[in-house]
Amino acid sequence: MFQTSHYVFVTLFLEVFCKQRSVSYSVVDIEVTDYPFTVSYPNFSILQCGTVCTEDSYCTEFLFNKTNKQCNAVHCVNKPGYSYQFLSPKNDQILRFRKDLNWMYMGHYYYPVEKTATWEEAKLECQKLCSYLVEINSKEESDWLAASFLMKDSCDSNVYLSCTAWTGGNDRSTEGEYLWDHTNTLVSFTNWYPEEPNGRDSENCIHLEKDGSWNDQSCDITLSYICEKNY
Numbered sequence: 001m002f003q004t005s006h007y008v009f010v011t012l013f014l015e016v017f018c019k020q021r022s023v024s025y026s027v028v029d030i031e032v033t034d035y036p037f038t039v040s041y042p043n044f045s046i047l048q049c050g051t052v053c054t055e056d057s058y059c060t061e062f063l064f065n066k067t068n069k070q071c072n073a074v075h076c077v078n079k080p081g082y083s084y085q086f087l088s089p090k091n092d093q094i095l096r097f098r099k100d101l102n103w104m105y106m107g108h109y110y111y112p113v114e115k116t117a118t119w120e121e122a123k124l125e126c127q128k129l130c131s132y133l134v135e136i137n138s139k140e141e142s143d144w145l146a147a148s149f150l151m152k153d154s155c156d157s158n159v160y161l162s163c164t165a166w167t168g169g170n171d172r173s174t175e176g177e178y179l180w181d182h183t184n185t186l187v188s189f190t191n192w193y194p195e196e197p198n199g200r201d202s203e204n205c206i207h208l209e210k211d212g213s214w215n216d217q218s219c220d221i222t223l224s225y226i227c228e229k230n231y
C-alpha cells in the first residue's frame with residue numbers, strides 16, 4: 001500500500017517536472033506488446049528516466065522497473081549509433097509511461113506537425129512517433145484532414161505554399177505511378193487540384209492543400225506534415 005501511493009506521488013511529480021519542458025506523460029495500462037527497440041539505463045530514478053525520454057526525440061515511451069531501477073527508453077525506429085535491447089515486459093513491477101501528444105481520432109489517429117520538413121525528414125519524424133505520413137483513401141478523409149488541420153484564418157490565398165502538408169503519396173520510384181509510402185499500395189482515390197499533377201520528374205511527392213485538393217511538389221521543399229497511425 002505504501003509502495004503504491006509512493007509511486008502515485010512520484011508519477012504526479014514526474015508529470016509536473018516534465019511539463020516544464022512541455023512534455024507530459026500518461027501511464028500506459030493496455031496489454032503489453034513487445035518492444036524491439038529499447039535503450040537501457042541501469043540504476044536510474046523514475047525522474048531521470050522521464051528526463052532521458054523527454055530529451056530524446058526518438059523516445060515515445062519509457063519503462064521503469066520499480067524493483068531493480070532499470071530504465072528503458074522505447075524507440076519506434078532504429079536510431080543510428082544506438083544499441084538496442086528487445087523487451088517483453090510481462091512483469092507487474094514495470095511501470096510504463098507514454099509521451100502525451102494530441103492525436104486526433106477519426107477512425108485512425110492523426111497528428112498534424114506544424115514544423116516544416118522535407119518529405120524524407122517528415123517521413124522519419126512520423127516513424128519516430130510510431131506512425132507514418134498520412135495516407136488518404138477517400139474524399140471524406142481528404143476533406144476532413146484539410147478542414148481539421150490546414151484551413152486557418154491565417155492562411156493566405158496561395159493554394160500551393162500556405163497551409164499545406166505532406167502526405168505519404170509519391171511517385172519517386174516510377175514517374176506517374178503513385179504509391180502510398182507506408183503500405184506500399186497504389187494511390188487509387190485521387191483528389192488533384194485542377195491541372196495537377198504537372199511536375200513530372202521534378203515533383204514526386206504529394207501534398208494536401210487547405211481545400212482538400214492535392215498537388216505534386218518537389219520532395220525537397222519544406223512543408224508541414226500530418227502523421228497517421230492505426231492505434
Ligand SMILES: [Ca+2]
Pocket residue numbers: 108134135136137141228
Ligand atoms: Ca488514412
Ligand SMILES: [Ca+2]
Pocket residue numbers: 171175176199200201202203204205216
Ligand atoms: Ca512525378
Ligand SMILES: [Ca+2]
Pocket residue numbers: 196197198199203215216217
Ligand atoms: Ca504540381
